[in-house]
Amino acid sequence: MNEPQLLRISHVGVRGVVGPGLTASHVLDFASAFGTFLAPKVPVVLGRDTRASGVMIREGVVAALLATGHDVIDLGVVSTPVIQHTISRIGAGGGVSIGASHNAAEWNALKFFGPNGIYLSTAEASELLDIYHLKKFDFVGWTEVGKLCLQDNAIDPYLDDLAQVFDLESLRQFKVLVDCCNGTSALILRRMKEHFGLNLILINEKTEGVDFAHDPAISRETVGLQLAPLMQPVGADAGFLFDADSDRVAIATEEGNPVSEEMILPILADYVLPRVPGRLVITNISTTALVEEVAARHGAKVVRAPVGRQAAIDALTGYRPEQVALAGEGTGAVMMPQFRFVYDGIASMLAILSMMAERKARLSEIVNAYPRYSMLKGQLPFASRRLPELLMEIQMAYSDGHVTSIDGLRVDWPDRWFHVRVSQTEPVVRVICEQRGDPPVTLFEDLMGRVRSYV
């Protein structure tokens, strides 16, 4: 079970290493299942990120959707938020995003959306999965086959909507350095420069015929590679790094310091909460406790769901949109209700720049104003069979804390917490410890030791 995983088919969709894992046949079958799952003959919006394998997958998805009787509106290479925006703008019946987000270049994936650009709920996704496994697809007769329509201007209406929410004029004062990681953000930001006169300097902005300049992972480490060291030489006020499909973002300060991806959600909560008093912040149980501290400052509450996009979507469906201020996770993926609850890195960037404009503050001042939390993360392979035993042992050992067991085991004390869980994407146990102030080294090492003893 500790072989490197090459393919994962789950209620989140299909994801894998193209070639040895994810094949054309998976693509055809999954897209045929989605075409069967959707209401008959509804138009479907399609887009992809910049990976070379995206073209192959696009061909398969187009064929399957046409064969199941749907017209396809292909946006070409665009970000996932633009796909979601277009679905609701034109009233399409659903959408497909081809792209593996923050995964390395050899990966690719299919993400599915329902009407209004909303991710499928777990119940809907399970139905889709059942159709996929049954392989009984509703191919239409030859006269009913759908038509393909190419649309390459979907970015403009999306930008116009962003301009309704953010005062883009006021953001022209900043010199902003962006590492696009050869992803779809480059296309949006180029357009934003042209249309709204923002002072954006783009690096790794080529989107065709190139390998990614580096892994599109959103983390302090990747920001530290190219973006952070360039900040001072360029004299930039803020630095942003996007993943390939632009739903996540990480930042570097004007001083050239990479900021932990965990900081994005608390910073945005601090920006959004004063505008919508009394609303909730929804996040997962692996995300920094700084979120609670920021929320408390604004008199708001935090709801914590299990880790993973699907759990976040399900948590959101429990509330009316006007009850929620924002939702997100420690990975740098945040959604705001102005944007119909879509993880959108571009909107996150504009919110952070707006915060700098409104507070007349430098980015480092904003980041450094929060109390210091230290997080330690580790991962180890495991034996599935003994996992319940392991979690029980840890729970017994730390019985003085407050226990949450909705996803693995989380134990909380007033100033620190830890979370031990099995990854959804890799065959590893993840251990996360956080403490206000200095790192919780002893706690972390004890937990890692216990996990290791069960391998």
Next chain:
Amino acid sequence: MPRREHLLKIGVSGIRGVVGDFLTPSLACAFGQAFGTYIGRGRVIVGRDTRMTGQMLQHAVSCGLLAAGSEVVDVGVLPTPTIQIYVADTGARGGIALTASHNPPEYNALKLFNSEGLFFNQYERGELIDLYHQSQFRRAANSEIRGITQDYESGPKRHFERILRHVDVEAIRRRRFRVALDSVNGAGSAMSCQFLEQILGCDLRAIWVDPGKPFPREAEPKPESLTELAALVWREGCEIGFGQDPDGDRLAVCDENGRVLDNDDVLALVVDAALALHAGDIVVNLTTSSVVEDVARRHGRQVFRTPVGEANVVERMRAVKAAIGGEGSNGGIIFPAVHLCRDSYTGMAFLLHRMAQTGKSISQMAAELPKYYRRLGKVSYEHGRLGMLMQSLEQAFPGVPADRTDGLKLLLDDGWVHVRASNTEPLLRLAAEARSAGRLEELYGRVVQALQQS
């Protein structure tokens, strides 16, 4: 309604079926990937006819090709011969045409071509189908996946250029022939108008040249399906009328009196024109009329016969370096100096060239051919009875020399009969030819009787 198993056929001639529950995008994609694996990495030309399912299948096939690491060149809607010439012209690894040729619109199929733009030989076809069944496809990783480029422009130019080397364009243009055309709204729609009107300077009267519309008539061009073309020729006073099939490889011809010529006679006329340009022997299938032999004799040339099927004819043409070949009954004309493919455009150009050169009308030219009487037909049969049927047929013609290369052909002194099993349906195809109508009916009647009795 054909039997269920005939709604999808996967075999050595490729994959063909009714789109929907039978020919699915998954099958087309897998076949594309098998093809890409078989021919090795490089460029593959992909085009299609105007069937409503063509776009869907083209995307499925492209997906499979890209997944195998091939680079795809999308040439859009083009006649099959144009796609074949494009493959040969551009040094591609191979080509795929999405077309079910003359089959009804609910069908579609993949025609597969090698790097010369020719059908694979039977051994290669066997290897490819084995590879498909084994599903041991090449699976390109992200870094090995190539893209798709489009070229909707250069195909027709490449094709015309090859034809125009062999005909006297100026002579044709000077005559400003009034020509009728029926392209069945197929892949030839735009290109045939361009060819006849702009290149050959004809005064064109065209019907059914809208590639966005469904086929308005039976897809196979033959007298019964070309009544509108015949009416158009008559109404507009045209000197000749051309009828194509949906993928522009087959040609039928209507004379200035509105009479659709027998396809065997069309082939004979084109053979005559070709041999005047290009010395060499002739290859036709077993069912083609003996009129070709008479024309060959006039030029002092030999006729070789092959089993029915374009691939069989082409293979033999290559082997004997034939000057021209074809399949009479189905309107196939193959002129290797243009390309070893069935090509309606070469046929049109040769006939107009001949009319310009001789000053004769098409009906005059046809009338000068020796007169044969032909009858085609089909009867269904039960599996397992084929051998017996053939035996009783042979017994009905005692002592007559037989050719068994494709079914049974019995060669009488004053005619012949040919019975073979269809490759695609559980049918026996019957053909008979004689020098008089009476003798034809007698021969045909004996065949039917022999089959019914057994």
